Amino acid sequence: MSRSRHRLVMLCASVLLCVLATLMPGRAHAQTCTATVSSISFGTVSPITRAAVNGSGTINVTCNWTVVSLAPTALVCLNLNATQPRVLTQTGGTATMQYDLYSDQAHSISWGSTGAATTPISVTLQQPLLGTSTTASITYYGQIAANQPTVPTANNGDTVYSHSFSGAETSLMYGYYLLGILGPPGCSSLTTSGGSLAFTASATVTNNCNISASNIVFPAAGVLSSALSATGTITAQCTSGDAFKISLNGGSSNAVNARTMVLSGGSATVGYQIYSDAQHATPWGDGSNGTSAVTGTGSGNTASFTMYGVVPAQSTPQPGTYTDSVTATISF
Known part of the structure; x- marks a missing residue:
């Protein structure tokens, strides 16, 4: 009789240990x-x-x-x-x-x-x-x-x-x-x-460029017996390491080597040219007809380029305001 009770106690203990084992955290x-x-x-x-x-x-x-x-x-x-x-x-x-x-x-x-x-x-x-x-x-x-x-x-x-x-x-x-x-x-x-x-x-x-320009305003003159000069500025900003080219088109004359300003409200013209150098040796255009575009390499900061405008001596047309619209294009 005592042996049976002993076996029963051991069996219960084994079951309890198994239950406890399932409640323990995993490895x-x-x-x-x-x-x-x-x-x-x-x-x-x-x-x-x-x-x-x-x-x-x-x-x-x-x-x-x-x-x-x-x-x-x-x-x-x-x-x-x-x-x-x-x-x-x-x-x-x-x-x-x-x-x-x-x-x-x-x-x-x-x-x-x-x-x-x-x-x-x-x-x-x-x-x-x-x-x-x-x-x-x-x-x-x-x-x-x-x-x-x-x-x-x-x-x-x-x-x-x-x-x-x-x-x-x-x-x-x-x-x-x-x-x-x-x-x-x-x-x-x-x-x-x-x-x-x-x-x-x-x-x-990526390569990128921004461009802006100021006007070239020649001084008033009664007669065009001597040359008139004025300057404007093109400002460009291009990604550092980015090669770029700035071209000017022919304006109203559509001729980069023979630019003209036209009388406001009329048809009379005044001839002029834009140069990229102060010596007026290099006409600034698009690379055609003896002109050259301005080239450079971006630094990431803004860079300024002077446009040198010249109205050569010529026959004086009727009085008035003469203008031209030139487009500057930056290629990169």
Whole structure:
């Protein structure tokens, strides 16, 4: 009789141990968190606009639990350890363009790391009621800093700038806890590593130019027995490294080598010419009929080019105001 009771007690103890075993947390490798980061592209950038350029990417974070877990909450912290200021580097070159990545759309919180005492991107995930895995999507934001007009292109064409994150520049840390009892912990307290995060930030710097011009206003004259001179200015701004050409058309005469101003409200004309040099040796035109266009290479900053206008001595037509409309075109 006593032996039967002893066997019954042992059986109950075994059942109890089995139940307790199912309530214990799974081994560390069974509960893991991983993340993937989409690359961020800022698209086409024209530095001479001096404007900031924004972009965004997505982080997908996945955590797994055992079927029964005493730690149903997971904290995941994504560290960006890359040094600041962060730069995109010209493909095949050394030129750089400053930018940064942020956790907020207002670009006020730079994506940082606990190691640098800055703020990593973090997310908290809960074990689902059904299943053992859940995924959260987070948007991160990027901005190319404004006022970088001298960022160059290469070989007079669109140029890719990029920053590829890998290795020690990124890290993922995570930890599981029971909300309200053992946590929540902070990112700096996490000790389990989920590896690094590989992604790329990129932008394409494109050639671009702006152009403006002031008028050439000759002095009033009663007779045209001697030459009259006046100047005007063309202002151009082109991407650094961008070769450009500025041409002037023939105006109302449609002749770059024989320009004329026409009497307002009439048909009388006054001949004149525009030169690119103070010695009046090089007529500024489109490269035809003995004229030359002005060429240069952009620096990213504005550059000024003087137009030298001359009305040579000639027969004086009837009095009045004489004008011509000339179009300046910049090619790049």
